[in-house]
Amino acid sequence: MNGAVGPARTVFVLTGAGISAESGLGTFRDAGGAWTRLDPMKVATPEAFAADPVLVHDFYNGRRRDALAAKPNAAHVALARLETGLAEQGGRLFLCTQNVDDLHERAGSRRVVHMHGELLKARCTACGTAFAWQDDLGLETPCPHCGRRGEMRPDVVWFGEMPMHLDTIDEALAEADLFVAVGTSGAVYPAAGYVAQARAFGIPTLALNLEAADNAGMFEATRLGPASRTVPAWVEEILGGRA
Incomplete structure (x- = not known):
């Protein structure tokens, strides 16, 4: 169904893997997606990390390298423009992403809420400290804060873990004038x-x-x-007052 949506000043945008697919980052549940080739229970759960940390690190090291090599596409750039444009009009964009890449930020978005964590961060399970991280992780990687080895993990949300920033997201959604989902499967809760x-x-x-x-x-x-x-076409409509 196509249809016009009334004027909006506070826009809540939820993005999923589909927005980064055109930047070369694979989706998960579509045909050929990561979870059609890999069992997520073996690489994306706390239990998997405890059982085979080397396998989990290898998987996320590859994803991290892919994310660093990718570039934002026109959809990411348009949402960054929407953030600036709405602010100039006295409005606000709340950008919530299920993605763990940083393509929104590299496109120019200043406020991005990563409900599933960030691939370019690492967290120590011993002391709980998180760090910006672009290198590979392994069992011998020491925590920059406490020095423990074998405790560093990607700062992402695995299956069975609670998504991040849920209270902030709920508050923003209650205040929104328009809800827009971009590139989402509609299969992952609570986002769905x-x-x-x-x-x-x-x-x-x-x-x-x-x-x-x-x-x-x-x-x-x-x-x-x-x-x-x-996305660029819709952003032009919003900023031009035609939607």
Whole structure:
């Protein structure tokens, strides 16, 4: 379904793997995605890390290198422009991403809430300190804070762990005038439930996806196509007051 969405001053945007796919970073649940080739229970859980930390480190070291090599695409750049444009108009963008890459930041977005953590950060399980991190991690990597070895892990949310910043996200959604999901599968909770939460608040909802998500029926309006095309077009509408 296509449709116009009323004027918005406070916009909540949720992004998923689909927005980074055009930058060369693979998705997870689509055909050919990471979880069709790998069992996530073996590389993306606390239990997997305890059982085979070398395998888990190898997996995330590869993902980290891929993220560093990728470049933001037109969709990332458009959302950075939306943040600036809304602020100039007295509005606000709340950008919440399920992605652990830093492409939003490199495109120019200043405020990004990473609900599933950040691949370019590492955390020590011994002392709990997190650090900016671009190098490989391994069993011999010492914690820069406490010096312990074998305790460093990617600062990402694994299956079975609680997503980050949930209170902040809930507060921002309650204050929004428009909820937009970009490149999301609609299969991962709690993020997949935010559209229902927005509808309960009476907030207009819009999906910008390559194809219909699992929760597509919850959205009032949907625009299908590559994020690099649909997102810039929608941003121009918002900033021009045509949506």
